[in-house]
Amino acid sequence: MTECLTKTNKKVLTKGNYAIANAAVIAGCECYFGYPITPQSEIGEFMSGKMQELKRAYVSAESELAAINMVIGACSTGAKAMTSSSSCAVSLMQEALSYAASDQLPVVLVSVMRGGPGLGNIYPSQGDYNQATIGGGNGDYKLIVLAPATVQECVDLTYKAFYLAHKYKNPTVLLADGLLGQMMEPVEFTDYPYPEVDNSSWALTGAKGRPARVIRSYAPSADDQCEFLENLHAKYKLIEENETDWEEFNTEDADIILVSFGSPARNTKSAMKHCRKLGLKVGFLRPITLYPFPSKRIAELAQTAKKFISVEINMGQMIRDIKLAVNGKVPVELINKPVGNPPSVEEIVERIIKESEE
Amino acid sequence: MTTLTQTFKIPESIKKGSKFSFCPGCDHGVAVRLVAEVLDELGLRENTIAVASIGCSVTLYDFLEVDTIEAPHGRALAEATGVKRARPNKTVFTYQGDGDFASIGMAESLHCALRGENVTAICINNTTYGMTGGQLGPTTLLGQVTTTSPTGRNVEYYGYPIKIAEHVALCDGTAYSARVSLDTVPNIRKAKAAIKKAFEIQNKGLGFSFVEILSTCPTNWKKTPQQAHQRVREEMMPVFVPGVYKDITEKNN
Amino acid sequence: MEKNFIIAGFGGQGVLLAGEVLANAFMLDNKNVTWYPSYGAEMRGGTVNCEIVMNDSEDVSSVNKNETDFVIALNQASFDRFLPKIKKGGWMIANSTLVEKLQQRNDIHYFFAPMTKMADELGNAKMTNILSLGILAHISKLTGIETLEKALDVVIPAHRKNLLPMNIKALKIGYEYDLSPANV
Numbered sequence: 001m002t003e004c005l006t007k008t009n010k011k012v013l014t015k016g017n018y019a020i021a022n023a024a025v026i027a028g029c030e031c032y033f034g035y036p037i038t039p040q041s042e043i044g045e046f047m048s049g050k051m052q053e054l055k056r057a058y059v060s061a062e063s064e065l066a067a068i069n070m071v072i073g074a075c076s077t078g079a080k081a082m083t084s085s086s087s088c089a090v091s092l093m094q095e096a097l098s099y100a101a102s103d104q105l106p107v108v109l110v111s112v113m114r115g116g117p118g119l120g121n122i123y124p125s126q127g128d129y130n131q132a133t134i135g136g137g138n139g140d141y142k143l144i145v146l147a148p149a150t151v152q153e154c155v156d157l158t159y160k161a162f163y164l165a166h167k168y169k170n171p172t173v174l175l176a177d178g179l180l181g182q183m184m185e186p187v188e189f190t191d192y193p194y195p196e197v198d199n200s201s202w203a204l205t206g207a208k209g210r211p212a213r214v215i216r217s218y219a220p221s222a223d224d225q226c227e228f229l230e231n232l233h234a235k236y237k238l239i240e241e242n243e244t245d246w247e248e249f250n251t252e253d254a255d256i257i258l259v260s261f262g263s264p265a266r267n268t269k270s271a272m273k274h275c276r277k278l279g280l281k282v283g284f285l286r287p288i289t290l291y292p293f294p295s296k297r298i299a300e301l302a303q304t305a306k307k308f309i310s311v312e313i314n315m316g317q318m319i320r321d322i323k324l325a326v327n328g329k330v331p332v333e334l335i336n337k338p339v340g341n342p343p344s345v346e347e348i349v350e351r352i353i354k355e356s357e358e
Numbered sequence: 359m360t361t362l363t364q365t366f367k368i369p370e371s372i373k374k375g376s377k378f379s380f381c382p383g384c385d386h387g388v389a390v391r392l393v394a395e396v397l398d399e400l401g402l403r404e405n406t407i408a409v410a411s412i413g414c415s416v417t418l419y420d421f422l423e424v425d426t427i428e429a430p431h432g433r434a435l436a437e438a439t440g441v442k443r444a445r446p447n448k449t450v451f452t453y454q455g456d457g458d459f460a461s462i463g464m465a466e467s468l469h470c471a472l473r474g475e476n477v478t479a480i481c482i483n484n485t486t487y488g489m490t491g492g493q494l495g496p497t498t499l500l501g502q503v504t505t506t507s508p509t510g511r512n513v514e515y516y517g518y519p520i521k522i523a524e525h526v527a528l529c530d531g532t533a534y535s536a537r538v539s540l541d542t543v544p545n546i547r548k549a550k551a552a553i554k555k556a557f558e559i560q561n562k563g564l565g566f567s568f569v570e571i572l573s574t575c576p577t578n579w580k581k582t583p584q585q586a587h588q589r590v591r592e593e594m595m596p597v598f599v600p601g602v603y604k605d606i607t608e609k610n611n
Numbered sequence: 612m613e614k615n616f617i618i619a620g621f622g623g624q625g626v627l628l629a630g631e632v633l634a635n636a637f638m639l640d641n642k643n644v645t646w647y648p649s650y651g652a653e654m655r656g657g658t659v660n661c662e663i664v665m666n667d668s669e670d671v672s673s674v675n676k677n678e679t680d681f682v683i684a685l686n687q688a689s690f691d692r693f694l695p696k697i698k699k700g701g702w703m704i705a706n707s708t709l710v711e712k713l714q715q716r717n718d719i720h721y722f723f724a725p726m727t728k729m730a731d732e733l734g735n736a737k738m739t740n741i742l743s744l745g746i747l748a749h750i751s752k753l754t755g756i757e758t759l760e761k762a763l764d765v766v767i768p769a770h771r772k773n774l775l776p777m778n779i780k781a782l783k784i785g786y787e788y789d790l791s792p793a794n795v
Contacts, residue, residue, distance in 0.1 A: 013635045013646070013765070031444050057443035061436070062469035069433035069466070073440025076427040077407065081444065099430050150671055179674065184631065184646035186638040204425040204441070206448060208404035212373070214419040216410075216428040263674065270673035341675035 014187050016154045016180040017042035020110055023158035024082055025050055027192045031057035031081035033070035038122045039178035040112035043084040064089040068096040075105040076215050078203030080162055084110035087128055088119055097171055098137025102217035106165035110174045112181040115339040123340045124178035126262055129317035132175045133291045140229055142236050144172040145290040147261040151185035163194035168239055179263040240292040247286050251301055254283030256356060259322055260311035261287045264342035268311045271348035280356055298325035308332045313342055369394040371403045373423045383583030385540040385573035386414055389482060390421050392550045400557055402449045409438045411454040414488045418453045432463030435470035438477045451478040457487050460522050461496040474531025474565040478556045484575040492578030496520045499597060523570040527603035533565035535604040539572035541587040572598055612667055614753060615676050617693050619660035620685030625740035630661035633744055635762035636754045637665045645672045658688045683743045684710060704746055724788055730781060738781035745785020756786045
């Protein structure tokens, strides 16, 4: 599998997991640290060979705890570094993500969601929407969260994850799911399309000809911590203004607007088209960034739409962000599958017809 | 005519104007100073990245004029691995307590040694969790009273203390493992020599180097500095025997 | 136009690989294509299967279809499991070496061929999967034998290229198999 990749500008049929790994290599990822877990193990498998071939850093870490902290160590020197994992093991990384957010380090984490809570199972899931967007670590922090819906987007958003992580010095999560990780589609590996970010003003390089730099989160003084948090959240505001990304179809005249991210967004879009053929005024909005969430746009659409429906593979997590954005103006319903493959187009259409009759 | 020579000066690697905030009589100050002297003598300061840990050792970066990242509790050697793998030409060391190294961070520590990461770890063993007020830790001696072993450490409830340097020496990736103490001037000299050796081994790219430093915690032990050093000699050394447990540069080792 | 395919059999029959070859062929034909292994209850019971969605109108295909246009069933369990999923007028292409020739539904097309036996006669029963693709290509007319040959070349890794001629032979034997019993 690995032999045909890293070549760019030619379509190849590739699994989501390999697409992510290969995109990371093209993005200039210098260090990969990881621990195996289904359904994302192909990423580590690919990296183990490719990184050694390219004389870049690779460690089979003793745990996810170690892996994410190795990423922090590498990022503290300004390096492009990443790890990848899934659900219950991403839980193990929450402490480090809180540190990385506080340290303002460009950590890249690929999270390929599986069933939960606990060990759960290896089927696709979106049960970690909250884990990624709200976070399981302590303190007031935010991770940038990007959600691909196709294998090509696994490539494009991996590039973007490295760029945004370094641009904003903020841990960034590529939030995929087991279906996307295992799915094959034709993809094109273009050159890394973003400028390289200059890390020289803060990276640890050895205190030569300048005062020593300390990357720390320990803040013994409450005043210092207040100032720090104000600045950190000013950065988040900037991210919200500049980086919120989504796509939408047929929303202008829509009575019902479907909202879905990741793999169920595919079926949701098809369902929207099907409904249009039936004469129903249905629109579709797909958040590409989950943090920052396209709340402003959803609030605007709530002026004209009569109802929103969130389509998710979980018990309803993104629906809260939609409700917050809609702010009580119109009802927000849920079409969900607790775990597994996304609700089928027919299931979604059936529910929309029911909802439109109410 | 007499010539005046300066016999005492603050190492370059110590931040100018910084004052140790450790408790009076605590050996941390001596240990930090020894690390600073070694960095000076080997000319490493400007090329070094330190990894601080959680506990009393966290304040390392307030005193050293060295680029430093602070790791979450127990993860110092994972972060050191990341730093070193990303920047193999830098000198990388951790400064940790026994709780950080050998309790919460045992997996990271031993796996770092097993991989033979070319980094140096300095571990302060004071038989207690100092910063949180003197609780039982992985090196608390049998019979030792702490705030969480009010009648003394017994095997039934707490099991046994760990001999860190010996365990580290057993790892194939370890190039150097030694235990030293700071209770007397000769022992402080030996401790410095061990720290220097550890950094030299790293610079030669020979593998993981480790120095366990027996230290005092007068505040939590409720002893004067002199009594505390006496305890190091009389109670700690019989269990945690100072010495070099592994040195791949010595032929007879 | 959108068509979807399920290829199913037991572990070791190479159904995922056959799916990958088919998906590559569609890609080489400049179609949009999505391949994914099945999850959920379908995964239990010792069968392995994958679904391929091909379309030339949508930029992104939907997945987890309720119905399918074509099923290749390489063993009995797969035949039983996926028979109800076939669309009216769709196709069940079954390996009659391992599947009973029963036709419980009369609203679909059946095609039975002793694929394992034919592959065995060719010299390797492991070619059953690729042979079945030849039959599928002939019946569906959705991709050509030349494209499938190219797809095989893409999928078979460099250190296994010695297997390519044998696989191409299996593909051809499948493609040239007499379709008259099915009244195509």
